[in-house]
Amino acid sequence: MSVDNLSSTDTSFGKAKPSAVQSRRAKKIVPFCLTFIICFATWFVLSGRFDFFHIALGIIACTIVASLSGSILISRRGLENLPGQWLGFILYIPWLLYQVLLANIHVMYLVFHPRMIELIDPRIISFKSKLKKPMSLFIFANSITLTPGTITVFVSITGEYTVHVIDEKSGNSLPGEMEERVARLMGE
Amino acid sequence: MIWPLDIIILTIVIICGIAAISIKDLLGAAIMFGAYSFMMCLLWSVMGAVDVAFTEASVGAGVSTVFFVAAVFRTTRRTRD
């Protein structure tokens, strides 16, 4: 058993550091506020009504959600450099969409190819990624799943990827450019 | 009500229903039952019963399938019919 089996929810364990009460409270308040703001923005999109009554309801709802699951949404480790990450993420999306489109055309080609059986050569490969943060692991894994010919089978928390590839060509390009981009995006 | 859609969805519903009771594996049956609920939800939104569709979407697709899977998980998947 290696360390990778540890659950990553950093709230529940890890050595209880003797920190001041105030900073702990601050650590709770920051996720709360962030969640509240995000939720409130979402609420406006969802609600579509801007009278006082509905906004008040929205505030109550966001407070409930933020107090219930603020610690679920916002990890304490991921707080540094947040605006940069969001900007990077927005820049990452078009590239990802482009890749997804490529992936789809590739799969489409396979699907409609009359001799599809001969083209594909499914296999499972694994490689080690240099990424460390759970969030970047997650983004990378989902990007792998969305892009040509590959689906993530399993990611361990240390960054070992097991990937199912549909043909050899798709597997060769991993980790490749995408990892670089994700790393840059998450500031690793 | 949009009848051409309605007929097709009704057909799918009936297929799903028959499949759900004839699959010889309880987990498969539970999953098929989930699909049956999806179709029911669609059927109701086709008929304009949005609230019923919403309820069915939340109940059928989410909770009742999870209940079935949980129950099958705690009992057995084996079935002889």
Place this chain on the structure above:
Amino acid sequence: MEEQFPIIIIAVPLIAALLITALWWFDKRVCLPISIVAGLTSLVASVGLLLQVLSVGILEYRLGGWAPPFGIVYRIDHLNSLIIVAVSLVSLLNLIGSRTIVEKEFQEKVGAFYALYLLFTAGLLGILMTGDAFNLYVLLEIASLTGYALIGLGRRRAPLSGLNYLFMGTIGASLYLLGVGYLYLMTGSLNMADIAQILPTILPSKVIVLAFILCLSGLFIKMALFPLHGWLPNAYTYSPSVVSSLVAPLTTKVMIYAMFRVMLTIFSIDFSLNSVALRLPILWLAIAAIVMGSIMALAQKRLKKMLAFIVVAEVGYMVGGFWLGNRAGMSGAVLHIINDAAMTLCVFMAAGAIVYKTEDDRLSSLKGVFRTMPVSMTAMVVGGLSLIGVPPTCGFFSKWYLISGGMAAGHYGFVAALLFSSLVNTVLFFRLFEIGYFEPFPSGHAHEQQGHTDARNHSSSIAEAPLDVLVPLVATAVLVIVLGIYSGEIVARVIQFAIPAVIG
């Protein structure tokens, strides 16, 4: 305050159930007091309601303040106000006697038990009062759902029979719902009185006939009329005895009431009895139920199962009484609903007390039980005599009405079935008394040692169930006799107004 009685009867048990679920996590002792207070409030309100109905006539309570076809309405007349009193009284009596057995059988789940108990009662009371066909379904489901749960926690075969009950009960309720759907399709209304007004305008209609049959067959399943009684015996036998003495007196009777309500209020009595050629078939079903129930009861070797089959036979009495279609038969059936609730409660509570002590309900193990449990057995005797139909007890009077109704209708098969069933009940109960009266004599140990005799003496000394079981039990036995004495009064002052005037 008076005008709120109908809702108090239901809302108080409902809220008490919620409070119990909440408070039970903090203090385990609050359950029983809260439930008893709730049951008592409900009983007082229902007696008040009965008096009100007697003085004023039919009452109407609009829920949410909406006029009848648009909102839900409670309609209380002579028929249901009487049965409401009976149901809340039975529920309360059983509740008082439940403490010891409940603590023994459910230990950690006492709170949930009482909450389910009160919800069950609230559901049944709601069925009795509602004047809305769909609302009846919802309340039916809450009563059944809690019933399934209560039955399912018994021993041995209880979960399986609970599940069977659930399947049958759901089919029954769904058929009823389908029937209401057909009615709604043709009339566009859900209010019983409103449907009844619309129906004559569309009447020669196959759909309505099918709706009638569907509603009835759904309720037949729920009330366990003979060919559909499959779920009942096991469910009542294996359920915990507190539960069987709650469910057995109430469920079937309330369902019979619901049948009567459907026949009487939704479809007119004329339509139900004459337009559809169902009268004879259902009468024969009732006769079959009486005969088969009695015969099956004769074949049983377990006390509770025997009683359960007697319940099946009793359902036949009441259904047959209604479908005789004359005043005497219907009065007998309504009277029998009340009487049967009382006497079934009496025998099931006595059986519960006996099973609590002997841990075994095989008839053969009840030897000497008269000696050890005199009070319980006396109550059992009273209940048994009432089920047989011996004069001072209430069973006699309702049976008398039923028989005279059968005579008046010229349906001698029904009369014969009733007499046959009384005969079988006699055999059954006298067999029981005989077993209970004789001491257990050690077979094959004719010459035993002194020590064993001591032990036998010890075992044959009084070992009665605890007092809180006995008090309601005795009260029930007294009730059985009192109901018998006042049954003429009840018929004259209440029941004869409950039967529609068209019935000659």
Place this chain on the structure above:
Amino acid sequence: MRALGLATVFCFGAILFYISFDFPGWGDENSPASQHVSPYYIEHTMDDTSVPNIVTAILADYRGYDTLFETAVIFSAGLACFFLLRIPERQAPPARFYRHLATGITFRIEKGGRLPEDTDEFERIDSVWVPYDVIIGMTCRLVVPFIQLFALYVIAHGHHSPGGGFQGGVIFGAAIILFAISNNLRRTLKRMSEKTSALLGSLGVLIYAGTGILCMVLGAGFLNYSALASLLGVDPVSARSHGILIVEIGVGIAVTAVMVWIYYNLSSAGRQDEGL
């Protein structure tokens, strides 16, 4: 048995089929069902309750009593699952599994033995143990708050769009179930214990029934929300609208709690230590 069943079923079906020819046509606007009661609802809901969603208005107001018992049915289902399945704590499971965090060694402790729960060195794990999945874990962390927010939105906007207490409650419950599936049951129980769910369940129904009683105390009939007007300081029509909202919130709370409660009991067969 099979042949008999088929025969019964086909007889039943044949009767229903035969009768169906006497039905009004499907979607016929002149059918009795669309003529008698329903036009009143459609035409008067706005004036009576000022709720555009007619279904919500009927559900929580015109036929609010049905809905009260519908909530009670759900509540009693939760209670029934608890009553039937719950195995008390003192009946210990066959074995418990712990892992030492530093070394990764797994212990199996039999016969009801257990380690103290609040040490940082050991973690209780499920008997069939699955390594932590980063993808599922992260997705749930991202998604759960939004599902919850969406559920609250559904409850709050039941007046104007489809939805309401029941749907919102189910979705909220599903969010908690999602958390339980993606993490494990014990962690979920730490966030929302069984006691909490039972209390919330009864609280929800109590809000509903209590609103009804409150109306009764204020002098109108049971569930007649227009009596709340004096309390809320609005006119009777909007009092009905507000009453509906209060009731929907009650339903939402009850349904959430009960769904989670049923899931706890079903997925752990009543032991409430290891879930799906």
Place this chain on the structure above:
Amino acid sequence: MTLVAAIFIVLGLFFFTGGSIGILRFPDFFSRLHPAGKLDSMGLLMTLAGMALYTARDLSLPAILTALKILLIVVFVFITSPTATHAILDAGVRAGLGPWTAPKKKGTR
């Protein structure tokens, strides 16, 4: 705007078709996941984007908000769909389903 929306929807339907046929044609469970996971989410993206465009065609505030909601679904699906695909695949691997391998190739490719 309407035309663009229509083009998007047609494209989306095309992807959906590919996904469904792919699910039918591919030889084993693992390879079936490729069309199921990718083409379906792409199809959904396309159709929903098309419908969002169509909804927002008159540029009024409620319409735009509705369109935003539709896009919210897209975002949601793009988070959950790969996860669902991954979960099914992981389940398959843990259930002990070996991947299908190509039958012996004719010569060199």
Place this chain on the structure above:
Amino acid sequence: METFFLYAAIYLCLIMLLSLYRAVFGPTVLDRMIGVNAIGSKTTALLIMIGIIYQRVEMFVDIALAYACLNFIAVLAASRFFQKRKGLYDESH
């Protein structure tokens, strides 16, 4: 334009039949899950199409969103089954 959406919806339903084939006849439970998941994503699109046909999209969007959420939960629960219960076929063999 509504006719276009109607035809699109009908086409989508027919496509759904193809996925249904996999769901009904899929050799393993996991294949059924793929089929059902595919049906789910098509349903999400279909719901909004129905909304457009009814010209009340804003009412149907909520359903579609709820649907997308809960479909995901069901799939996750079912796959969790396999992660914990190893074995693709039932335990009888």
Place this chain on the structure above:
Amino acid sequence: MEALGSLILAKYNYWAVIALLLIGLYAMITKKNLVKKIIGMNIFQTAIILFYVSIGSKKGATIPIITHGHGDASHAVHSVEYINPLPHVLMLTAIVVSVATLGVALALAMKVYSQYGTLEEDEIREKIMESEPV
């Protein structure tokens, strides 16, 4: 031919209800597996729900949510424009009831399983015969 077509168009929904009812009932009568029976029960209930919703549908009408919001009460609402909302309400209740029944049924089935180790009715019956020969 024309008449037949319109007849089918007017009735096929009800026929589908009947088909689903029969599927559910058939499963409940003949299947031996308890969970299968529960599935059948649910199909039966949904069929009835479908029946009610079919009653409520109305040609050329829109969903029963009034389009103009608050404060516009003077705008008359015509009942032909909206689908009959009452069956929807009833069916919301019925769906809730069916979920509740499902939960209780599954709980009971799990209890049966923990008692007998199987979900097949005939096997359970055999085990009962073995354990309590009355």
